[in-house]
Amino acid sequence: MLGPTYFYVIIGGGLAGLQLARQLSRDVFFKGKKIAIIDSDFSVPIKTWCFWEKGTGKWDKLVSKSWKNGDFYAAEEKVDLNLSPYSYKMIKAADYHQQLKKELEESGDIVFITDEITEIDQVTLKAKGRNGNYGATHFFDSRVDPAYLESKKHTTIFQHFKGLEVTTKDPIFNPEVFTMMDYRIKYENATSFTYILPVSKNKALVEHTFFTPFLTEDKVYDDLLEKYFQKILKTDDYNIESTETGVIPMTDFPFEEENTLQITKIGTGGGWVKASTGYSFKNTEKRITRIIENIKSGNLPGENLINKRFRKYDAIFLDVLAQNNHKGEEIFSKFYSKNSPQDIFRYLDEETSIPEDLKIMFSLYSFDFIKSFFRKGI
Structure with a gap:
């Protein structure tokens, strides 16, 4: 069975896959080119993306909260962060997925397919799935190559976290100031901190985050968050509205070297997560813009997506953090x-x-x- 053929197949319907499809569908250069987005699970995770930018931006309609000021806390020091002319902006994944899926379904050129792709055959130009095969002129692949975990040459640590969206009886948050990092409660002999996104005086996302070579158990996050509420926020009177967890690889592994004439790696699988911070939202926007420019200029889609100078800086930083x-x-x-x-x-x-x-x-x-x-x- 040959299966359907599309102009582009995008493997993965997450942040990068949906945004790439959106940009392709909004550009007249790609009008009429049928695109398939294939994912094994299109359900929306409970997730929050944050980023900074100057002034207004293309995603402002989806921004649920933004801040002009932040705080950084060390055990013995506080730094006030006046961000102007930047703002620190928050988008909820549910809002992002809902809006982009709606736009893509209305475009008429996008097909959503639920399937797990196991292999891309670059000779036959077929993506092989559990339920069928899908042909395309080019594949954008967000799957993460697990080889990065075994690499001795490259450094990997993990940003892993648990966040609680809480409402409190008392007005204990300042909704005008977010907390970038707070080290007053931390895991012993490791880089771990609390991150707070206050939405109102009585509502915030309070998250404990690790930048470590190891992962940990759920109870560890719970204990650290409980200590933070008791010792720093001075309350135990709060309701948990939702919980979000995640593990983000922070690595200098060159995922982009897997790009070929037929395949462009995207998202985390393309090395689009900023290795030294774990941020990905604005990096995704910039690299998708470059992909579109490359295609329209007759270049390979994955050409010059990674700045090698900053990759070297990140490699040094990751090594320092891994070793110390x-x-x-x-x-x-x-x-x-x-x-x-x-x-x-x-x-x-x-x-x-x-x-x-x-x-x-x-x-x-x-x-x-x-x-x-x-x-x-x-």
Whole structure:
């Protein structure tokens, strides 16, 4: 059975897959080109995406809350973060999926298929699934190659977390100020912190996050969150409205090297997660814009999606954090206390010059970074 043929097949209906399909469907250059989005499960996870940007943006209609000010807490230090002209914006995955699916279904050129793709045959140009085969001129593949877990050359740590969306009896939150990192309650000898997105005086997402080489049990998150509510927020009177959990690989593994004439890796599977932070939303937007430009210019879709200079910076940072995970608080304290939020955002957005990069690197300077520089062979 040959199965249906599409112009493009997008494997994965998550953040990257839906956004790529949306951009393709909105561009007249691709009008009439049939596109299939294939996923084994289109259910929407409970998830929150955050990002920073200047002024208004293309996703503002989906933004449920934004902030102009933030806080960073170390055990003995607080840093006030005035973000202007940036805003820190929050989008809920449910709103994102609902809106993009609605747009794509109305476009007429997008087909949603529930199936698990097991292989892409680059000779026959077929994506092989459990339920059928799907032909295309090009495949955009968000599946993550597990080889990164076995790589000795590259560094991987995990951003893993549990967040509670809570309502409280008393007005204990400041809805105008979010908490980027709070190290006052943390897991011993590891980089772990609390992250707070306050929606109102009585409602917030309170999340405990780890940047570690190891994963942990659910009870560990629960204990740390309970301590934070009791010792920092000074309350045990709250209702849990929803819970979100996740594990995000932070790695310098070169997923993009799997790109071929017929396949472009996207999303986490394409190395689009910022290795040193775990942020992915704006990176996805930028790389999809580049993919569209590449196709329209006659280039391979996956050409020049990754900035190799910043990949090297991330590799050093990850190695330092992997080798010295107990020093995370010290490293991030230097990062936020010795640099302005505006410079930090430009650096993380990979928009800085080499002299500006060096300024930030020197603010983090320690012998650990020198050792990692040589260990990574950069």
